[in-house]
Amino acid sequence: MKYNKNHMEFLSKIWDRKNNQVLICPLCKGKMIVVQLEPIQDVENAYVPYDTIIECTHCDFKISAESFSILGSVKDFDLKYIQIASWSPSGSRVISRYEHILDYDLLKKLKESTELKEFLIVNKQVIQVIG
Numbered sequence: 001m002k003y004n005k006n007h008m009e010f011l012s013k014i015w016d017r018k019n020n021q022v023l024i025c026p027l028c029k030g031k032m033i034v035v036q037l038e039p040i041q042d043v044e045n046a047y048v049p050y051d052t053i054i055e056c057t058h059c060d061f062k063i064s065a066e067s068f069s070i071l072g073s074v075k076d077f078d079l080k081y082i083q084i085a086s087w088s089p090s091g092s093r094v095i096s097r098y099e100h101i102l103d104y105d106l107l108k109k110l111k112e113s114t115e116l117k118e119f120l121i122v123n124k125q126v127i128q129v130i131g
């Protein structure tokens with residue numbers, strides 16, 4: 001199945017399943033992976049967003065999205081939102097607030113450790129902590 005805008009509604013369904021941060025294909029229940037393609041020009045965004053494909057590793061299902069990542073630490077969070085403390089490209093401290101689908105216990109651990117992590121943000125929602 002080719003991706004198109006109508007499939008964007010699938011995203012929320014995939015991400016509502018809090019299955020250890022694994023994205024699940026709505027068609028075959030296979031694991032989905034995030035593939036970043038070309039950078040997008042976006043003056044509103046301090047970070048570089050990428051055209052992104054989220055594709056199933058088992059069937060042909062794909063969806064298009066926009067993603068970017070932020071290196072930072074968890075400043076605060078609740079069940080719906082996370083605040084990430086990071087640096088803008090000019091080097092000043094920035095607090096960004098996004099919706100997230102991350103595990104509450106994981107966020108609690110990260111906030112206590114104040115460790116720097118890379119947060120993957122797809123369609124303005126934090127979906128994964130990398131590294």
Ligand SMILES: [Zn+2]
Pocket residue numbers: 025026027028029030056057058059060061
């Ligand atoms: Zn699939």
